Amino acid sequence: MVEAESQPRKDELSGASTDGDESDVTSPRECNETVNPETRDDVLTEYWHRCQVCGRRGPEKGGLATLHVHHIERDPEGMDEHDMANLTLLCRSCHSWFHQQSTPDDSPVELTEEDQSVLLPQDIEILRYLSENGPTRTGDIVSGLPSDHSVSAVRERLWVLTGLDNLVEGRDRQIVDKDIETGEWGLTDQIESSARGHIPDDPQLLLQRMEDEQVRQALERGCDRSDIIDVLGISRRTTFNKQKRACAYGFPLSAFNRGGRPTDSERSERSSVTADTDTGEADGQQRLDAVPDKDPDSLGRTETWGAADSESEAQSTGVDDRRGSQTASDDVGSEELQAHLQEAIDALRDVNEVL
Numbered sequence: 001m002v003e004a005e006s007q008p009r010k011d012e013l014s015g016a017s018t019d020g021d022e023s024d025v026t027s028p029r030e031c032n033e034t035v036n037p038e039t040r041d042d043v044l045t046e047y048w049h050r051c052q053v054c055g056r057r058g059p060e061k062g063g064l065a066t067l068h069v070h071h072i073e074r075d076p077e078g079m080d081e082h083d084m085a086n087l088t089l090l091c092r093s094c095h096s097w098f099h100q101q102s103t104p105d106d107s108p109v110e111l112t113e114e115d116q117s118v119l120l121p122q123d124i125e126i127l128r129y130l131s132e133n134g135p136t137r138t139g140d141i142v143s144g145l146p147s148d149h150s151v152s153a154v155r156e157r158l159w160v161l162t163g164l165d166n167l168v169e170g171r172d173r174q175i176v177d178k179d180i181e182t183g184e185w186g187l188t189d190q191i192e193s194s195a196r197g198h199i200p201d202d203p204q205l206l207l208q209r210m211e212d213e214q215v216r217q218a219l220e221r222g223c224d225r226s227d228i229i230d231v232l233g234i235s236r237r238t239t240f241n242k243q244k245r246a247c248a249y250g251f252p253l254s255a256f257n258r259g260g261r262p263t264d265s266e267r268s269e270r271s272s273v274t275a276d277t278d279t280g281e282a283d284g285q286q287r288l289d290a291v292p293d294k295d296p297d298s299l300g301r302t303e304t305w306g307a308a309d310s311e312s313e314a315q316s317t318g319v320d321d322r323r324g325s326q327t328a329s330d331d332v333g334s335e336e337l338q339a340h341l342q343e344a345i346d347a348l349r350d351v352n353e354v355l
Contacts, residue, residue, distance in 0.1 A: 035069050035082055043069045043087050051091035053098075054148075065091040070098065097147035102128060109175045109187065114168045122147060123157055127175070127187075135179055135186030156244060158185055162196075163247025178248075196250045209251040215239055216246035217253070 035043070049058035049067060057063025070090045071081060079086055090098060102124035104111050108131035111119070122145065129144045130136070136144075142154045149157075160167065161176040162185075177188045178195040188194075200206045211232065218228055225239055234242075 034071075035087070039082055039087070040069050042084065043089055046084065047089040050089065051094055052088050053090055053094040056091045067091055068095040070095055093148050100146060101125070112168070112170060114170045115164060118160065118164070118167050120157065122149060122154075123161055126154065126157060126161060130176065130185060130187050130190070134190045135182065135184035137184055141185065156241065159241075159244040159248040163244060163250075166247035166250065196248075197252055198249070199252065199255075209246075209249060210253060210256065212242040212246035212249070213251040213253040215242040219243055 044058070044060070044067065049061040049063070050056070051065060051067065056065035058065055058067045068090050070088050072086050072088060074081065076083070076086045101121040103121075104116050104119075104124060107124050107127050109127060125145050125147065126141060129141055133140070133144060138151060138155050138158065141158075142149060142151050145154070158176065158178075162174065162178060164176070165171045165174050174188050174196065176185060177191040178185050179191045179193050180195040180198050181193045184191075200209060215228055215232070219225065219239075225236065228234075228239055229236055
């Protein structure tokens with residue numbers, strides 16, 4: 001397996017991104033490595049002194065990782081336990097994690113076989129941590145897991161856990177949620193203000209949620225992933241992240257699909273309402289015109305101390321002029337705002353049609 005040198009690193013399994021010094025290094029003997037020195041050398045050569053889970057390298061290849069030979073099966077069928085086909089190479093951290101990793105039986109929530117088909121061992125660790133310490137933030141979860149993972153890798157697994165009911169056909173309830181008020185993750189019974197279906201106030205976050213949901217729906221309808229990459233100008237990995245994030249947050253894109261454009265039935269309803277309003281206003285104006293003129297004194301005119309009648313009339317006229325100009329300005333501002341909103345809505349609708 002010389003090609004192991006070119007294999008991509010599995011960040012979802014380890015989250016480690018660089019070679020790092022390992023404290024409390026465990027020797028191969030202490031880790032129950034039962035192969036002889038010759039077999040160990042053969043395995044190191046076969047896998048180029050590189051951990052087959054996280055990609056860390058041993059000292060012979062310029063790294064700092066302590067490498068262990070790991071038996072894939074303790075009682076393999078059709079081969080000897082120490083056969084090369086039953087051996088692989090792991091760093092100390094990954095080897096320790098592999099033997100201590102959680103199983104579905106350790107989960108604080110019930111998981112079906114369908115659930116397990118999309119979950120990883122670290123997902124069980126996340127569930128256990130949330131059960132014991134939630135609700136809590138992403139960074140605290142990363143620090144509290146028994147295995148090494150990056151913040152981005154844990155956040156991605158939190159999206160999967162939160163959107164599990166949208167990823168697994170047979171599941172109808174969430175098991176993990178995020179509190180929209182605090183930004184903390186927890187089991188559903190630990191969260192007070194769910195982020196599911198929330199419409200963000202921040203424009204950038206709102207556009208991200210809308211784009212995420214469009215990507216999810218496009219993939220669900222069978223659109224080719226490469227077409228989505230070309231249309232949106234994003235990487236292939238980003239499409240997977242958007243899909244997982246959309247399943248987690250469940251943005252109500254249908255609330256924006258019409259883009260502010262009324263349907264034919266809505267137009268007819270608005271027309272009838274407008275006609276009724278115009279008729280009512282005309283009747284009201286006729287009633288006002290029918291009111292007879294009265295003596296100004298009988299209307300309770302307010303006395304103006306130290307001001308001539310002409311000045312009072314001038315002030316009254318100035319106020320009326322300002323009110324008229326303010327009304328005209330408000331109308332213009334409202335029209336400009338509607339125009340900008342319509343442009344944004346049309347652009348989003350065009351993207352939706354392309355997808």
